[in-house]
Amino acid sequence: GKRLVSSGDDHTVIVWDVTGGQPLQTLRGHAHAVVAGALVPGSDKLFTGGFDGEVLVWTRDTGLLGYLKVFVVEAFNLRRGDTLTGSMSNSRFVSVELGKGQRERTALRKGASPAWYEEFDFSVWDIDEQVFVQVFDWDKDEAHRFLGSLKVSLEELVFAEEGVTDKEFDLVDDEGDRGKATISLRFTYRSVASIGEATVFVERARNLPRMDTFGLSDPFCMVSLGKSEKQKTRVVKRNLNPEWNEEFVYNVEEGARELKLIIYDWNLTQEYDLIGQVIIPVENLISNPAIDEWYPLKSMDGASVARGELKVRIKFSAANERSEFATRFRRTPTTWPAFVRSDFNFYSPVGQVAFFGRILLRGKCGFCGQHRRDHENDLRCNLGTGNYVHSIDISHDGTLVAWGTGDGRIRVATVGSAERVGCWTAHAGPVLGLNFSRWDMRLLSWGVDYRHAKPSDLVRGAYVPKRAARTSGQDSINIVVETWYVGSLMEDRDRWIKRRA
The missing domain is CATH 2.60.40.150 (C2 domain)
Structure with a gap:
């Protein structure tokens, strides 16, 4: 309760000392106006978002701990593709990621047992992070085929004998099973003062x-x-x-x-x-x-x-x-885009049908009443445009973060692993505010819509939308409040994890 965070059109975020009324630190990282932010309860992590379309993560700066060198040697027994059918290119590369944001990639190598012999340097700021290694088969359309992955705790590497870990790791496939594929890696950690x-x-x-x-x-x-x-x-x-x-x-x-x-x-x-x-x-x-x-x-x-x-x-x-300067914040390498292409794979907006990964348009928009072929972008109501971040909120247990954007969507992700768990088409216009419930897994949102609210539609001050017939005299732009059950997302995620286990 001794810190206050403010933001503005000057692209900055300022951390204030409430008791003394003095600015402690100015955070610079956004390229446009910063209009939303939230502190994670019980931790020193800060989320900020703005009109540059990015959600930045800031953590308490405890100082640089050291450097980690990752030497990618070679892989063995990778799955081969059929060159006649073109199912795989047999050109393989490795992606190495520390935490969420520090990412490096090797060159392409051919075969089922390719050798890379490439070394990458990473800065270690948090010992609780993990090294995430993935092997892909390259695709010219960027739809790279996943071949296997592994996760190594950074704590295990830091406290290894002489800071060196050199061994062959088993790769886990997309079903969570350990197959015959392996990869040889060498980790070298050096602490700094x-x-x-x-x-x-x-x-x-x-x-x-x-x-x-x-x-x-x-x-x-x-x-x-x-x-x-x-x-x-x-x-x-x-x-x-x-x-x-x-x-x-x-x-x-x-x-x-x-x-x-x-x-x-x-x-x-x-x-x-x-x-x-x-x-x-x-x-x-x-x-x-x-x-x-x-x-x-x-x-x-x-x-x-x-x-x-x-x-x-x-x-x-x-x-x-x-x-x-113990309360200083440091921007983590993580940058969460407000919009990713996979968002459309979570939930199709009203009036859309997904067929083999493609969106088929049909009927009228559930927000503005116009036919979807009359929309300029075909996927969203004209009332909501842009991926500007308008609102951010953190769940009271500090596990989930949600942000609303100008296209009327709400994205939900986990705070710890930055895993995207859901995306909703919530409003026709910008999502102006979000608020997690203190008692359960409900999320309250309010934003701009083409809807007409009558006194009979209000329940405890919140507008409950009804799918009633509209007339031109009733429709108008209103601030609409909706309630979302986040627990369904987590239940679906837990079931998916159990299937993989």
């Missing part, structure tokens, strides 16, 4: 050179500190004096030597062109903990001065001052 925290605010650049043949430049800035993961600003199109105003927070580990900021020109069809870079030694951050300067850009080798300057603000806090 943090000497402090650096907050880097990339403000703007000026007088950049023209990099495009028939135009200006499309600059963005890549930021890295030591061996930590690289982060980058958004791309500012056709501008020689871009403004980013983006903040990045780094845990400075022992042995880190320099902060590197590199400005590139974005290209669609080829590698990015280097504009210039700024390198700041870590000892400069320690000796001068508050920096607000313009830096001239230099070439990649640092020997010559490039055209342009970069304005940055840097604040360094030593490790012994960490207690003052």
Whole structure:
């Protein structure tokens, strides 16, 4: 009860100290106005959503724990496809994911026992996460065929002897069974000691050179500190004096030597062109903990001065001052899109029928009364457009998160594993609010609809929609409240898990 979270049209989220009335931290990660947010009860996890169509997850920043190297060796006894019928391409790749968001992928290799010999680096922030490895058969239409998977607890890898785990793992198929397929992996964990925290605010650049043949430049800035993961600003199109105003927070580990900021020109069809870079030694951050300067850009080798300057603000806090920032939030690598294509596979809106994975349109829309062929997008009522996030709520036991979007849909997912468990077509227009019941698995939603509410239709202040005949004189745009039973989603999910087990 001592923290308050606010958001606004400036694309930021601010954490406030209620007792002192002072801002503790400004969270930057959204590309548009932030209009919804919710804290998970009993934990230090924050969900935010906005008009950029993304749901971001923020967790309490306890500092970087270490780095994990994953060396993908080879697989054995993978299922072969029939090249005559084209059921498989026999080109295999491995996807490695730590937590929800840090994801890497190998190159394609042929055969039932392909060898990759590729290594990937991951940053470890939470010891309770898992490493999720999946093997696929590549498909040119991105409908990759699943061949097997495995999950390894990060705690098991961290406390392994000398931090090294090298063995052959069994792959689990889509039915949850262990077959003959296996994969050889090598995990190496290295812990780090943090000497402090650096907050880097990339403000703007000026007088950049023209990099495009028939135009200006499309600059963005890549930021890295030591061996930590690289982060980058958004791309500012056709501008020689871009403004980013983006903040990045780094845990400075022992042995880190320099902060590197590199400005590139974005290209669609080829590698990015280097504009210039700024390198700041870590000892400069320690000796001068508050920096607000313009830096001239230099070439990649640092020997010559490039055209342009970069304005940055840097604040360094030593490790012994960490207690003052114990309530800081860190954005996890997870980014939940407000909309995914698979949403249409959960529940078809009223008036639609799914046939072999395709949506067949029929009849009139249950929301606006028009025939579905008259809708502009054929799938949704014209009243609800866009995937903007308008509302977010967390269940009172902290296990489920729900968010409503401008297309009238409600998505429900688990907080811990970020598993999508359901999607409802709730309203014709934006879902303006959500509220989980304190006593059971019901979810209350209110949003914009073409419906006419009469006093007899109100039950305890909530509008109960009736499938009655409409006339043009009755229909109007109203704020409609509906009740959803989330327990049915969880029951279906539990039955599916039992079948797999």
